[in-house]
Amino acid sequence: MTGLREVLEPFVDSGALPGAVGLVARGGRVEVEAVGSADAEGSAPMVRDSVFRVASLTKPVIAAAVMMLAEEGRFALTDPVGPWLPELASPVVVRTPAGPVDDVVPATRPITVADLLTFRAGIGFPDDFTLPAVALLFTELKQGPPQPQQVPAPDAWMKALSRIPLLHQPGEAWLYNTCSDILGVLIARVSGSPLPVFLEERIFEPLGMADTGFSVPAADLGRFTWCYRAASGAGGAGLELVDAPDGQWSVPPAFPSGAGGLVSTVDDLYAFQRMLLAGGALEGERGRLLAEESVQRMTTDWLTPDQRAGAELFLEGQGWGFGGSVDVEVRAPWNVPGRYGWIGGTGTAAHITPSTGTVAILLTQVELAGPTPPPEAMQAFWRYAAGA
Template structure:
């Protein structure tokens, strides 16, 4: 009989990763398995409360924080972002995506909050990373593999971003990643305090996400996992040790991929969304905001043009949404996302199911690795 434990253990036993934690929940039934070790050296056994770099599983959390500000009446989805992000008040767009970055035209309209939430603001990654305007996101803004200690502080980061043209006109095309980092700056400026403080007060504390943040305190480093390279030629090369880049606060708290967390912490976040914004008797988000987060906002053409990152899924706010006619996993309505550090978190509003996978081996690209696919197959059969 296949179990969650042996589904994960197979990938630890073949040496592809040191360990993993998986969680599969439906209603009150929760199955958790922790296998292997926190590092390839076998220093400490993996545990349910081991802490991982969750990378792009950060994105739904950031989107939820934006929707809190919408619920508060401080911003609206149709609002231009320029009052809070003046660096984006007069964006320019490359005349053609393959063209030079100095051949630009004005944006035909302002960038809105909704553009950022749906990843259609004009900034981000297409299928071709070599395009001149995209290359600047890597070279100037450190977009890509998370390196929190190497990124400039938010004001300096935004000043640099303002000098990089959009790849497409606002609203036209779905582009990956960069919008979540911009949203992190937007949250801080609208709230009038650092992103880390806002998330701690409005999300992490009410949800008892005690191990989630942009750094791991010294007293918790014994539970923090190592992080390893992606492909067979890289590993088991250690990319970041527990006392490395997440052991101190970053200058730029990345709303796209900067959080560390545990399976149970992210499960609490998922449970809040499944309960239409309520947790422990307290309302954190309005039901309308949760529905907007977990509803696909892309056109068929936009989905079709985004196949490098989306396997037929649509996109809500901060996460993908499986669309019935193109869903590769046969879970219509599933919302969530994967992280490049080997993580994945999803929930299905129609059934109440939650699946969370945390591992320590970097993905080789946007395509989910074998461990992730085996985990999803197991969860689909539970």
Template sequence: MADLNDTLSRHVGMGSVPGAVGLIARGESVEVAAVGTVDLEGTAPMARDSLFRLASITKPVVAAAVMMLVDEGRIALADPVGEWLPELASPHVVRTPASPADDVVPPVRPITVEHLLGSRSGHGFPSDFSLPAVAPLVSELKQGPPQPQLVPPPDEWTARLSRIPLLHQPGDGWLYNISSDIQGVLIARVTGRPLGEFLSERIFEPLGMVDTAFAVPADKLHRFTCYYRTGPGGGLHLADAADGQWSSPPAFPSGAGGLVSTLDDWLAFGRMLLAEGAVGDQRLLRAESVRQMTTNHLTRAEREAAGLFLEGMGWGFGGSVDVEPVEPWSVPGRYGWVGGTGTTAHITPSTDTVTLMFSQVEMSGPSFPALMRDFWEYAAGA
């Protein structure tokens, strides 16, 4: 019978990825596999402590940080974000999603903290990338495949965002990605501290996440994987080397996808969520806050409108939530997400499970790649 090592090795053998690491933890029982190499040249074997660009599995971490501020009463879910982000206090909204970017109407309600957490702010990517108001998200905000050294600092980024109309009224539907970046700016504005500093003190240090940050220091670069994408004619092409864009701190620490980390660091975060916010005798989050994060907030119509982004799954705060077993790997209540750099991280409270798989090849679109699907199916049946 195939095990985790076999599941990952099959894809390395097919050449779809140079290497991958996977981890399945049920309580204290942990199965781990590291296969292949950190780069195409075979410079070093993949290892349990190899460092990866997390991409969008950064989102649950940043959502948890926002909920910490809610727990402390520094912000409330119903608060309009314009108090801390005045640039976003009076946005314009395109008349219809298909309207030209200059055909706008006023908002019917303000953007709230809860809208950001649930990706319902009106800013973000729809399933149809051809809509006119989508283009500025890429050209002005550098959204898309992560490129941390090209994104402007938070104040300039937010000013640019304020000039781009919302695709729909705040609260009226789910859109991908940008709400999480706004959460990162919100945390910095509310606390008066850089996002990375707040995350380090309040999440990484208490959980022992010693390898998680927005950049990789020089003394850890030997553990950092290279990052690839598939070229037009097939084959893998280098998108970022170990000493590339993540080897120095970015001007804009992306709450949507900027962190680098390891399997064991994200495992510590996942176990904290499974413990409903507790870490030993410490409490990082209220149990109710974790439940809000890990509960679906979307209607069936909103899930269907998300198309390939969610493939029928729901969305909590910062991550997806399985609401019905539509696939062999679906487990109702499973919470987490995927990263466009080839990462996936989930918790399943009903089985006390954390499932993680990190690879280093960019997803070619919003549909989940075969490696992820095979890993999820193995994890569901293991």
């Protein structure tokens, strides 16, 4: 009978991945496998508690933190964000998406908390990266693959954001990534605590996520994996190093990225996903991290069919909840309506499927070549997790 190890090992044997850690849990059965090495040279074996740069798996954590503040009455999801984010209090919008960045009109309404959660605030990545307003996301905000030591501190980052026009009117279109970084700043300003402190006290500690944060302590660098991308030289064979354990995540960043800054382990992520699957409840009758209604909102698709169609590059027909995608149709063997989760550009993925009680987490250390299609190893893992 084929098991998880047999699914993952061929990708290590072929050289596509140096290693991987996978987890599939359904009901009381949890299957975890660590295969290959933490580095491309094979000098450090991959282990269950290896630490990975999880990139966009940060986004659902940020969404959960926002919902905690909403439950406390610190704001309503329909509230404009201007009182806490004055840099976004009076946004302007490019007259046409392909037009120059100085040809703008006022936003027709304020940006709300819900706009940020659903990625419909008007700022972020569209399917067309060549649009003039999109170029500013790379040059001014350092959006793109995570680079924690290259991004300015939150107040300076928000000042730069205030000079960038929206690509669409608030609520009009789904645009990727930037809204999660803005939400990270919102959490810090509303709570009065730096984002890393808030997440540690309110999410990581209650869930026992001891290895999750925005940097890796020196004592744990021996468990931290290397990060690679497919080599771009002649023939495109092999891997090239992006970041080593003593690199960009070895010291705390000035800007803790809510879009993609966290490091974590498979068991830490499993604790978070298990909480979502339990509707926000903590294990062992220890109360709740989130109200069940908050989890339902996070895992509900909020997009219109036209908005999904306009984000085909990233979503491939999926919907979007708060911080993650929601399957709305069966396009591949692993798509199950209601499946919630997301993927990270560093080669990571984490999903829950409420209808089957399944948690599926895959951690690798090779960057994705693009938003879609997912790499073969991820597809094989998802097929296995879905029993396809």
